[in-house]
Amino acid sequence: MLDLDDGAKSAERILAFRDEEGDVSRDYVDAVAQAVEAGDAEKVRDLVRPFHEADQGALIEALPADARARLIGLLGDVFDFAALTEVDDSIREELLDELPTKTVIEGMKDLESDDAVYILEDLDKDEQNEILEGLPASERVALQKSLDYPEDSAGRLMQTELVAVPPFWTAGQTLDHLHATEDLPQSFFEVFVVDPGHRLLGQIFLDKLVRSPRIERVDALMSTDRRRVHATEDQEQVARLFERYNLVSAPVVDEAERLVGVVTIDDVVDVIQEEADEDVKALGGVRWDEELSDTVMTIARSRFVWLFVNLITAFVASAVLGLFEGQLQKMVALAVLAPIVASQGGNAATQTMTVAVRALAVRELGAGNAFRVTLRESLVGLLNGIGFGLLTGAVASLWFQDWNIGAVICIAMLVNLVAGALGGILIPLTLEKVGADPAVSSGVFVTTVTDVVGFFSFLGIATLWFGLG
Template sequence: MLEVEDKTPLPTPDGPETETPAFRDEEGELNPEFLAAAADAIEASEVERLQKLVEDFHESELGDLLEALEPDQRPRLIELLGASFDFAALTEVDEAVREEILEELETATVAEGVRDLDSDDAITILESLPEEEKAEVLDQLPAIERVALQRSLDYPEDSAGRRMQTEFIAVPPFWTVGQTIDFMRETEDLPETFYEIFVIDPGAHLLGSVPLDRLLRSKRPVTIQDIMNAEPDRVEATEQQDEVARLFERYNLVSAAVVDNAGRLVGVILVDDIVDVLEEEADADIKQLGGVKSDEELSDTVFYTQRSRFPWLFVNMCTALIAANVINLFEESLEKMVALAILMPIVASMGGNAGTQTMTVSVRALATRELGRTNAWRIIRREAGVGLLNGLIFACIMGSIAGVWFQSIELGFVIGLALIGVLFFAALGGIFVPLTLNRFGVDPAVSSGPFVTSITDIVGFFTFLGIATAWFHL
């Protein structure tokens, strides 16, 4: 990754020069001073200063900056940078952030930005647009590019056809090595990155491939047919991306041809595309393990996040009710306030699962460097809001059930208040524990679970029994 470490003097609105703060601090996180400088330049509409700040940025760094800015500053940055803004940066941000940005941009601006992208990056952006706006953007593109992008969009989501690049080099088998090399030297619009050339017949059917190292080691008069691999690595355009990723992993591939159901060459998948797939699949697995939807992002709102997590917590509440019913079988063996013992597993279980949900998202975000000092407090506030909102909802549900079950409105109030406190503190524990462990150099993915479970159990039992004791004067 490129680092912006030099401190070049920049003009300020008042006239004197100041030094450009480094983009990242010593720990590799986004520097708050740089973020403040960029925000100031945006607010003051200082185009030259903003261009100087981001002139050496890699697309991933520009994406990090976009995510760190306030929502209203993101489209403004793009407008100020104009043609110098690399639209590939939009593929590096959360989907929710990308959609918000695209909503604010003019269709002509999006079309101009998409035109300069590799087809796979262009598809990522087009997928985030409403159908009507997507059609408008495509209409403003040259016919050849429009047809290629539309063909990719017609393939199923999460398929090789959606992931492929439609830019590739294909030659006939009767060409010589010299002809092929001269063709690549003279052609201006070659793919930005490629590792092999493909061999096709007049109908575009894939016949073979030639790795670049073999091509460069061969004599100029040798024909391509003589040095090509007659069984090239290929995948169907409709094949699922996770299956393609396994193929790359199994055979250590760096690229593979993508063919349609008739065997015609339609694109190529590179290893960098597969890295993204592997990350997405791992991200989804980890989130789902904790009962979180795979598409949840740190940029999502409190209400969207609450709705996405509610079903899993509701299922957990139902299973906890079953456990409580089993304890109820031993009612005669219990002495004081039997209902408390019966309801205790519900409080502990819901608190534990709420903490696990928050912990799962936090640990993953720390591992991918999406969560750091610059956005920690914002995410903490979001998680606290989600915990409080879920607590209020489940307080009403469980309070009503307990009141009817034990014929005691007071007991319904007690467990309702307990659930509000438990889910709120479980959410805080789920993010504070990983952040604290990470701060002290301990791997949060390994150690967060036991700490979060212990905290939620202790807080859950103390809150529930403490409220009950004070309420009923036991």
């Protein structure tokens, strides 16, 4: 156990509380848990105060469930409510249910609007209204406006705190305004220029502003060709805009081109991670919002449906084997080798499907290049089919001392790898066309295609080749 009597007050001490990967260490978590159990508010504050909101979030997740709300209570105003944006959804919801409404309201007052919306949007309407009623009117109106935008839109992602000035101001007036105004965003990169109707005219980055002559008007300094996003635009589109044009922030406008907020890179990074996480889970048939903190029953229920669908498709593939029951009884080698053909085709199809789903997600694959990409993947399947067909055929010939077996599996392997490549790209494209999510639905259909084609091609070719029947 670390000696923590004096608290973590120095950089060296903070480093001592991290493990080899830079995360909060188990010893640190245990020390905080003991202080919480003892009700020692002073020690808890000394231990937690130096840490970033992300580390505070990691600490909350690592603590026993019954200690989390008590930790926040002991920390008081030392606790950064932004840490709640760093924890699993289920843990955050439990904490918000346990904490007194007054504590939540006080914590929300110090948050930037985007963090406040992130916390509020998962609550039901009654809980949202109860918290909003306790906030100052200006904050309440701004947060309610953001919550009225569609889920996963730029309006939900943006922060409403920003700096906007009229076009006739000079650089000197703008800088004086920044120096004299206390209620500024915690961090910002640019000053926006708006007309009397608050419509966005342009923006000036701070580095250009501070280097310009004080008498220069801002409308002469502003850039008008910067990218902007609309409040109803999907957050994936916003993230793609940031990625394509290397943005660190972007203004958000409403349908009348009025400036309503700004999206910053820290929020976009979270979106990219969230979308990637959803796609990875979807490819595995896992619910997009599944968290490590979910209960056993919750996870079991969410996974049951997709496993049931997989079971049905497995019966379909087995039914193909049933069609060739007589041939399998006559030649045991067919039963031994058939799964190899299906498995290899499935693996090849999964590779193609992964590339296709990812390309569709980032809008790199569409009608303009679908034929070219499909042809490319088919040729890849053909080349791999020839290579693995010859290799598998040689091994099977030596294994069963029969070159006919080798020839049959060679041809079947070629057919199934080409079919897998085609299925791996055509199925996601078709699902995208009909409005289904390719990441969620592709896997089960692709697996079924490769199993059915693999078994049918191998056993069908064998039947023709050997005259079994």
